[in-house]
Amino acid sequence: MKYWHCIAIILLLLLLIVLAIGIALAQVPPEVTTNAATDVTTDSATLNGNLTSLGDYSWAYVSFEWGGNTTYGNETTPGNMTTLGPFSDNINGLSPNTTYHFRAKAVGNGTATPVYGNDTTFTTAASFNLQGWGWCTNFNRVTAVTFEGNTTMVERTGASNSYSMHAVGNLTLQQPYNETISLDMYGSRVRSLFYLREEVTGKSASLQGTWLDTSGNQSYIAIAGVIGLPNPDGQVLKTTRLCFVYLRTPDVEVPLTEPGSFVQDVESMLTRFVKLVDKVVDSLIGTGFSDILSNILTKIAVLLAQLRALGTPYVP
Numbered sequence: 001m002k003y004w005h006c007i008a009i010i011l012l013l014l015l016l017i018v019l020a021i022g023i024a025l026a027q028v029p030p031e032v033t034t035n036a037a038t039d040v041t042t043d044s045a046t047l048n049g050n051l052t053s054l055g056d057y058s059w060a061y062v063s064f065e066w067g068g069n070t071t072y073g074n075e076t077t078p079g080n081m082t083t084l085g086p087f088s089d090n091i092n093g094l095s096p097n098t099t100y101h102f103r104a105k106a107v108g109n110g111t112a113t114p115v116y117g118n119d120t121t122f123t124t125a126a127s128f129n130l131q132g133w134g135w136c137t138n139f140n141r142v143t144a145v146t147f148e149g150n151t152t153m154v155e156r157t158g159a160s161n162s163y164s165m166h167a168v169g170n171l172t173l174q175q176p177y178n179e180t181i182s183l184d185m186y187g188s189r190v191r192s193l194f195y196l197r198e199e200v201t202g203k204s205a206s207l208q209g210t211w212l213d214t215s216g217n218q219s220y221i222a223i224a225g226v227i228g229l230p231n232p233d234g235q236v237l238k239t240t241r242l243c244f245v246y247l248r249t250p251d252v253e254v255p256l257t258e259p260g261s262f263v264q265d266v267e268s269m270l271t272r273f274v275k276l277v278d279k280v281v282d283s284l285i286g287t288g289f290s291d292i293l294s295n296i297l298t299k300i301a302v303l304l305a306q307l308r309a310l311g312t313p314y315v316p
Contacts, residue, residue, distance in 0.1 A: 028055035032062065032106040034117030035086070042096035042125045042150050048088045049104030049117055051081050057108030062087050066102035070119055078107070096150075097126035125150035128221055132247030134173055136229070144174040145245050147223070153189055165189045167196055171205070171227065173243065179229060181205070196223075204228040207245075210274055212255055220255065222248040222274065254278055 031053035039046040047064045054060060061078035076089040087104075094100065104117035127150045134145040149169015165187045172180045183205055187196035196207045209223030227243040254275040259268040 027057070027108070027112070028053075029112060029115045030055045030057060030060045030106040030108045032104045032115060032117045034102065034104040034120045036120065037102070037122035038088075039090075040122055040125055040152050042127045043094045044090060044092035045094065045100070045122055045124065046088050046090050047076070047102050047104075048086065050086045051084050051106060053084065054082075055108060057112065058082065059109060061107045061110045063105050064089055064091075064102050065105055065116075066091060066100055068098070068100060070101050072101065072103070075105070078105075078110075080110075094124050096124050099123045123152065125152045126219065128169070128219075128249065130221060130223065130247035131250045132245060134177075134227070134243050134245040136173075136177060136243040141176070143177055145171065145247060146174075147171045147183075147247050149183070165194055165196065171245070173245075177243075181227065181229075196225075210270070212271060212274060218249075218252050220249050220252045220274070222246075222278070248278060 030051065033050045033052055035048035035050060037045045037047055047066065049062065049064065051060065051062055059080055059082040062081050063078040064076045065072040065074065066076070067073040074091075076091065079087060079089075081087060099121055100123075101119055101121050103119050105114055106116075107114050128147070130147040132145050132147075133142050135142050147169055149167060151165055151167040153165050167183065167185045167187070169183055170180050171183055181203060183198055185196040185198040185205065185207070187194060187207075189195075189211065194209060194211050196205070198205045205225065205227050207223045207225035209221065209225075212220040224244070224246045227245055229243060255271060256275065257264065257268045257271050259265045
């Protein structure tokens with residue numbers, strides 16, 4: 001009798017275990033989505049997600065997995081959420097101009113099987129420190145100019161080889177101007193060519209130039225354009241001091257490409273022309289000829305972008 005009693009107890013325990021497993025398996029898991037990263041700089045970013053459902057759980061741990069590829073390798077510190085809504089976390093120590101993957105993660109009651117949002121990417125900002133010169137209408141002399149900041153680029157949906165560009169930085173004109181302009185500029189980048197535009201109260205900037213990727217982790221950037229500054233002596237008429245500026249990446253060698261196909265020939269022309277401008281512009285300060293060279297360079301870059309947009313095969 002005791003033998004059958006033991007068997008009955010064992011069977012009951014097995015039944016309870018099966019029921020418990022079945023109940024656990026039947027529980028509806030939480031749901032989480034991955035949102036776009038924000039506040040992206042050269043070495044940090046804010047990751048964003050949204051807990052859209054708790055399922056059958058009363059709370060959930062939420063976090064982010066992130067890294068250089070879809071194996072991630074890093075995770076933010078989990079936080080406890082008892083209500084639905086957005087959540088975010090900051091990560092830092094990132095490399096500039098680098099693409100990172102991340103996804104939101106949720107664990108019901110801290111012990112359930114994890115659920116994940118979709119894989120999402122962001123690219124850290126590329127830093128720049130440009131140096132050059134400027135000339136303004138109200139001073140008949142050339143002054144040193146610097147432009148320090150960073151830029152982020154996101155390819156626009158449905159626009160092949162075209163990018164939205166957001167550049168933030170300070171453009172500083174040295175003596176006798178002693179003026180710093182905080183620029184928050186938007187524009188577009190098409191391969192090696194980019195445009196930037198900004199208009200703020202009393203100040204304006206219109207810059208265009210060439211961006212050439214070099215071997216290694218450096219890029220050559222050259223920009224030229226016009227800066228409009230309020231004239232302190234013309235507040236009533238709101239007259240403007242116009243400044244022409246030319247800046248480029250210091251100590252970065254212009255990468256030369258070799259000719260080959262038709263488009264490669266044009267690209268080789270572009271890089272060699274940029275190198276020519278880079279070598280001679282210092283000797284042309286104040287002559288006005290550097291402005292002409294800059295305009296020619298821009299037109300060549302536009303031509304190259306249009307040729308690339310033709311697709312393959314290229315005309316030989």
